[in-house]
Amino acid sequence: MTRELAERIRAAASERGWTVTTAESCTGGMVSAALTDVAGSSSIFERGFVTYSNKAKTEMLGVTPSALDAYGAVSEEVARKMAEGALHEANAQFAVAISGIAGPGGSEHKPEGRVCFAVAGPGGISAETIEFGAIGRAEVRAAATEHALRLIAAALDREALSRT
Template sequence: MWPADIEESARRIVADFTERKLLLATAESCTAGLIAAAITEIAGSSIIFDRGFVTYSNEAKREMIGVANATLKAHGAVSRPTVLEMAQGAIGNSGANISVAVTGIAGPGGGSDDKPVGLVHLAAARTGQETLHREMRYGDIGRSAVRLATVRTALEMLVEIGKD
């Protein structure tokens, strides 16, 4: 179902998180659950996967994971402050101790000069650690390609933050 590199990354995460007793939650906007799907494609993932939040709308971001209305008004949905709150909110509204969050503009429309198609903000959080952030500018490479590239980057960030 998944490209081999994504499947291999997901397998590694499931194995590593099982060994380290880490429990994962996802908060996804532009990927709409693809990160959760990649992880849960792996047998045994139920040991490390608590839940996934698909927070496509601003209302969902506020209601499900506690993103502040002031943050959304000041910075917009596709921003560093929003994705950091999404990652923290995923932990705070679940039993997880690690999370990954993504928000972006997959296209083909919806971009602007400040926030072009292909702009994605990602964050990975872990209880007791500083939250990681990446701003990716994948470009206008097509909706599916932006979403798959985002899954790849999110999995890379989970490997990074999952290390002891």
């Protein structure tokens, strides 16, 4: 399913001359890898950001230390800032951001399997949190990657419809 989603994203963005970027934490570049596994992806994907640490989120995406202190890295607020920063830094039309706790571990307030997503584009920015549960590190990362691709595809579809 991941490959099909990536191909759908490539086709939809390429048809309209749009570019996509990523800001990834817990997925460590898996969304970027999925997008670039598709032939022709260079027409829609120039760069992505793997910002695993808070320092990287600040330096590469402009997430403020005060936002990280107030909300924590695994929050919709920080995911929004990551998406906005990636959109700006990559000069892209669409960005997806992912930050979560793949495991093992977590806490009472931020359990294993919690992943926050944000998508930014011409139509604005939205964020959501998905609780994948303690299904295992690899499984959380794979599920988060697929979900992020679905979010990008949906954002592309919405924008295409709004312009018709």
